Amino acid sequence: MPDTGPLAGLRVIDLTAMVMGPYCTQIMADMGAEVIKVEPPQGDNTRYISVGPAPGMSGVFVNVNRGKRSVVLDLRGDDGRAALRALIERADVFIHSMRAKAVTALGFGYDDVAAINPAIVYTNCYGYGRRGPHRDRPAYDDTIQAECGLPAVQKQLTGEADYVGTIIADKVAGLTALYATTMALFHRERTGQGQEVEVAMYETMASFMLVEHANGAMFHPPLGPAVYPRTVAPNRRPYRTKDGYVAALIYNDKHWNAFIGAVRPAWASELYATLETRAHHIDTVYGLVAETMAERTTAEWLALFGELEIPAAPLNSPDALFDDPHLNAVGLFETLDTPHGPVTFPGVPTWFSRTPGRVRGPAPELGADTADVLAELGLTAGGPR
Incomplete structure (x- = not known):
């Protein structure tokens, strides 16, 4: 060639x-x-x-x-x-x-x-x-x-x-x-x-590393430490489901409102209604979503997130990439x-x-x-x- x-x-x-x-x-x-x-x-x-x-x-x-x-x-x-x-x-x-x-x-x-x-x-x-x-x-x-x-x-x-x-x-x-x-x-x-x-x-x-983590430390005087809180929240990890795991990011207000409207969790409140307020309580939000994710199977969540156009994916191993249908x-x-x-x-x-x-x-x-x-x-x- x-x-x-x-x-x-x-x-x-x-x-x-x-x-x-x-x-x-x-x-x-x-x-x-x-x-x-x-x-x-x-x-x-x-x-x-x-x-x-x-x-x-x-x-x-x-x-x-x-x-x-x-x-x-x-x-x-x-x-x-x-x-x-x-x-x-x-x-x-x-x-x-x-x-x-x-x-x-x-x-x-x-x-x-x-x-x-x-x-x-x-x-x-x-x-x-x-x-x-x-x-x-x-x-x-x-x-x-x-x-x-x-x-x-x-x-x-x-x-x-x-x-x-x-x-x-x-x-x-x-x-x-x-x-x-x-x-x-x-x-x-x-x-x-x-x-x-x-x-x-x-x-x-x-x-x-400092693309996002420079954050508040960039300013004079500093407005906070060099860290982007969302990425280091302890509850930020793949969510455990009834039978496995799923990765999902219910991030912007469109995603959030779709999720809350479809799932109607008991903990939904005005405190988490906007991206700004969720950002201030991000680890709590991740923890609450994690509790909810445990209620359904991976396949059920992936199907729902697909309907709602919420970013979500199964957990692949490197070996699985060789058989991935999209790749x-x-x-x-x-x-x-x-x-x-x-x-x-x-x-x-x-x-x-x-x-x-x-x-x-x-x-x-x-x-x-x-x-x-x-x-x-x-x-x-x-x-x-």
């Missing part, structure tokens, strides 16, 4: 590892870019962190590195560095997740790369921004979740300080790296100018034949009328494309031909 994605024709040199950077470049590959993943001889550690059909092909790695080409270069040696410089000459984007000191010591800091290719967009994926005192600290999803306040918010919600059950910092930072890089490419399209971009997990997640109807999943058997990928979640993306291919074996990519540059593993 021809590449039809909006990034078709773009060449990305990807020196990222783990999830933040690879998730960014996975989406670029899905959207048509040629992504050349440059790996050290031992490979990206993510190759080995979960189950997979073959050594070095873990599920996490296979998903976030699909559609890429793998080139093994030892950047400690002259030949490896020469090959990377040759790749940079023909690239549109250079993206890495090494510490600033390490990438500079190898000779591939922004000034070095821009000297080779002034129009390149150079994206740094860091744990902490270089202008702050934490710039040299290691960062992982768990530590960034802790620093940005997620476990503290979870403690307000559940009584225990917990991480959320997904690597949210890695993925949000990866999406941020994607939009920052494509914005820089848009600027280059208009002006011809390349530039350096920096995306740090901590700053990204602090900004993400399959919109074509989210793509099954590809790979050297290790069929793989069903959660595919492109966006839709373009003219330039649709797609899963371009399976994840590469370590170094599978080294010889071909070097040949395209007029090089061999031992240097120039």
Whole structure:
């Protein structure tokens, strides 16, 4: 199939590892870019962190590195560095997740790369921004979740300080790296100018958390703590029904009035009649609704909420998503034949009328494309031909 994605024709040199950077470049590959993943001889550690059909092909790695080409270069040696410089000459984007000191010591800091290719967009994926005192600290999803306040918010919600059950910092930072890089490419399209971009997990997640939680702390003087009360109300959780659970948000006045009119709970009163008054008593409201939800089955509630157009959903497990009728109807999943058997990928979640993306291919074996990519540059593993 021809590449039809909006990034078709773009060449990305990807020196990222783990999830933040690879998730960014996975989406670029899905959207048509040629992504050349440059790996050290031992490979990206993510190759080995979960189950997979073959050594070095873990599920996490296979998903976030699909559609890429793998080139093994030892950047400690002259030949490896020469090959990377040759790749940079023909690239549109250079993206890495090494510490600033390490990438500079190898000779591939922004000034070095821009000297080779002034129009390149150079994206740094860091744990902490270089202008702050934490710039040299290691960062992982768990530590960034802790620093940005997620476990503290979870403690307000559940009584225990917990991480959320997904690597949210890695993925949000990866999406941020994607939009920052494509914005820089848009600027280059208009002006011809390349530039350096920096995306740090901590700053990204602090900004993400404070979208709603900044709240009263934004003002001078502060009007309250940095917290959005609704999201940390202890009774805010899926409602237990007679036979299971249901998620529902009876939020605005239209939803509320429809619910009260249909169910007629004994506790309905003027105190909860408007969004503003409910917001001031939100945990009490959640508790009262929870008591009412226990009176009917999940199917009964979902049917009623459907009639009333109140947002509601059953509780799915991640396994159930693969069989979800809506996700399959919109074509989210793509099954590809790979050297290790069929793989069903959660595919492109966006839709373009003219330039649709797609899963371009399976994840590469370590170094599978080294010889071909070097040949395209007029090089061999031992240097120039």
